[in-house]
Amino acid sequence: MSDKPLVLLTHPLPRAWLGPLSERTRLVVGPADVAGLAPELEPYLAQAEGLLTWLTDRVDAALLDRMPRLRVISNYAVGVDNIDVAACTRRGIPVGHTPGVLTDAVADLTWALLLAVARGIFTAAEDARQGRWGLWSATRWLGADLAGRTLGIVGFGAIGQAVARRARGFDMRVLYTSRTPKPHAEMTLAARRVPLETLLAESDFVSLHVPLTPATRGLIGEAQLRRMKPTAYLVNMARGPVVDTDALVQALRQGWIAGAALDVTDPEPLPPTHPLYHLPNVLITPHIGSATHGTRERMARLAVENLLAGLEGRRLPRVVNPEVYEVHHGR
Ligand code: DGY
Numbered sequence: 001m002s003d004k005p006l007v008l009l010t011h012p013l014p015r016a017w018l019g020p021l022s023e024r025t026r027l028v029v030g031p032a033d034v035a036g037l038a039p040e041l042e043p044y045l046a047q048a049e050g051l052l053t054w055l056t057d058r059v060d061a062a063l064l065d066r067m068p069r070l071r072v073i074s075n076y077a078v079g080v081d082n083i084d085v086a087a088c089t090r091r092g093i094p095v096g097h098t099p100g101v102l103t104d105a106v107a108d109l110t111w112a113l114l115l116a117v118a119r120g121i122f123t124a125a126e127d128a129r130q131g132r133w134g135l136w137s138a139t140r141w142l143g144a145d146l147a148g149r150t151l152g153i154v155g156f157g158a159i160g161q162a163v164a165r166r167a168r169g170f171d172m173r174v175l176y177t178s179r180t181p182k183p184h185a186e187m188t189l190a191a192r193r194v195p196l197e198t199l200l201a202e203s204d205f206v207s208l209h210v211p212l213t214p215a216t217r218g219l220i221g222e223a224q225l226r227r228m229k230p231t232a233y234l235v236n237m238a239r240g241p242v243v244d245t246d247a248l249v250q251a252l253r254q255g256w257i258a259g260a261a262l263d264v265t266d267p268e269p270l271p272p273t274h275p276l277y278h279l280p281n282v283l284i285t286p287h288i289g290s291a292t293h294g295t296r297e298r299m300a301r302l303a304v305e306n307l308l309a310g311l312e313g314r315r316l317p318r319v320v321n322p323e324v325y326e327v328h329h330g331r
Pocket of ligand 1: 076
């Protein structure tokens with residue numbers, strides 16, 4: 001039997017993106033079409049020393065209890081809301097993630113969605129395709145202006161700041177919320193930190209970029225949607241549960257806001273019969289923020305670096321729970 005450590009990759013990734021992973025470990029790969037940890041991986045849990053997860057896999061204390069030899073978890077995502085990080089820390093298991101490498105791709109898609117929903121591009125394109133073009137019209141397919149309008153960015157980490165950087169090219173005023181002030185970014189991006197209530201009331205576009213935590217779950221509910229301008233648009237690039245879906249449906253039906261663009265939904269995937277698909281002022285994409293060839297490959301390479309570092313007893317290049325290195329843990 002090989003002395004290489006056993007690693008579970010919960011779903012397949014292109015081999016070329018995995019670098020030295022298959023040479024340095026005994027790799028067991030789960031199937032593509034099963035959400036979460038597939039039954040095929042069960043027989044390997046007790047022996048696995050490394051686990052490479054997707055954002056659709058739930059890693060909780062019950063799973064960790066079944067993986068007594070686990071030494072590192074590497075999430076193929078920047079968000080780690082699918083992982084009980086505290087439970088990992090208690091067991092001394094470092095958790096890696098993939099920040100930085102996807103910042104531009106997510107910021108780009110934010111703007112693609114913002115522009116598409118503001119200008120009704122999907123409706124106009126579909127009308128053209130379906131033969132509903134007709135004579136040029138001065139009043140059909142009218143959308144919203146961007147120049148001089150206010151963009152409110154909820155969550156001013158790397159992605160929120162990259163969205164703000166792009167807003168300068170559109171001559172927009174930028175407001176943001178963040179737990180801590182970001183004086184350098186404020187100066188370079190001409191962005192102003194305000195309370196969430198102010199941001200919601202003053203913004204023409206509200207773009208969400210917070211991680212999903214107990215504090216941000218349901219952050220945008222009925223009260224917050226009612227605070228927004230009836231001409232404003234909501235863009236969600238964060239995680240679906242940051243927005244109360246039922247309240248959003250109500251807001252869009254009753255015209256509390258003008259429209260929404262959602263790259264993430266609650267639940268995911270959003271079932272095809274969901275009322276959100278039947279509203280004309282909503283654009284939904286299937287969680288593709290980081291979906292460019294280069295970005296998804298860079299994410300894989302970073303996830304592999306994190307995993308190998310953990311297996312070799314080195315500090316993970318991008319670790320979510322650095323405190324794991326500071327305290328002594330019993331299992
Ligand atoms: C993430 O990384 O958290 C995104 O949602 C998927 O790339």
